[in-house]
Amino acid sequence: MRLPIIAGNWKMYKTIEETIEFVTSLRGLLKDVPDDKVEIVICPPFVNLQAAASVIKGSNIKLGAQNLFPKQEGAYTGEVSPLMLRSVGCSYVIIGHSERREYFKETNEFINEKVKVAIEYGITPIMCVGEKLEEREKGLTFDVVKDHVVNGLKGISKDKVQHVVIAYEPVWAIGTGKTATPQQAEEVQKYIRKLLSEMYDEQTAQTIRIQYGGSVKPENIKELMACENIDGALVGGASLKADSFEQIVKFYK
Numbered sequence: 001m002r003l004p005i006i007a008g009n010w011k012m013y014k015t016i017e018e019t020i021e022f023v024t025s026l027r028g029l030l031k032d033v034p035d036d037k038v039e040i041v042i043c044p045p046f047v048n049l050q051a052a053a054s055v056i057k058g059s060n061i062k063l064g065a066q067n068l069f070p071k072q073e074g075a076y077t078g079e080v081s082p083l084m085l086r087s088v089g090c091s092y093v094i095i096g097h098s099e100r101r102e103y104f105k106e107t108n109e110f111i112n113e114k115v116k117v118a119i120e121y122g123i124t125p126i127m128c129v130g131e132k133l134e135e136r137e138k139g140l141t142f143d144v145v146k147d148h149v150v151n152g153l154k155g156i157s158k159d160k161v162q163h164v165v166i167a168y169e170p171v172w173a174i175g176t177g178k179t180a181t182p183q184q185a186e187e188v189q190k191y192i193r194k195l196l197s198e199m200y201d202e203q204t205a206q207t208i209r210i211q212y213g214g215s216v217k218p219e220n221i222k223e224l225m226a227c228e229n230i231d232g233a234l235v236g237g238a239s240l241k242a243d244s245f246e247q248i249v250k251f252y253k
């Protein structure tokens, strides 16, 4: 059985003060969520990680970052290393988000490097894949997703890939309020699992968690989570409000 994972991607929102207040209330709201029902992750901006880490200490909430630079240290002005993320308490890191692919021109090759480095440092990568609207309209969804998955996981062995989380995020559904229907999401998530079984083997494919992301909210989480190949959600906007994130995390209720 795959343990569902709900992760909040805060993007570039919240100051340190807001982080402390928000995470304190979240901690209280989520304290009864059993570990065997769902794994909870929050991914604040880099500068808020330390503050969030101190508030979640000893709770069932885990910490993730939104990016990393694939070197331990060095002359890379403005970048943050996996060693630094580990030392602040991150056990997860989002990699290859569509906003990074789009605005920061991240390529599959660079994303692949980051995924490998995250694994090497014991940080679970949440690798994002997904097609743009025009790609879907041209019937290229599977081709784009295949390209992201195959090249993002290049050179990653069977025993290591089990530690990767994949987030299928159709770009047209991100921040638009336009969620993929459960059928649309499941179709692609099922395809990703089949792809993984071809790249590795069936047993390995069955262990890898595949999240859905793109306008996930309290109103649609249940039907999404009811799909066989959806193992959780990467949540943007709705992760910024304590009550909506709480309802999403408690989808099983």
Ligand code: PGA
Pocket: 009, 169, 173, 174, 175, 176, 177, 213, 214, 215, 216, 234, 235, 236, 237, 238
């Ligand atoms: P959204 O963002 O939930 O606001 O659509 C999801 C994401 O970008 O990960």
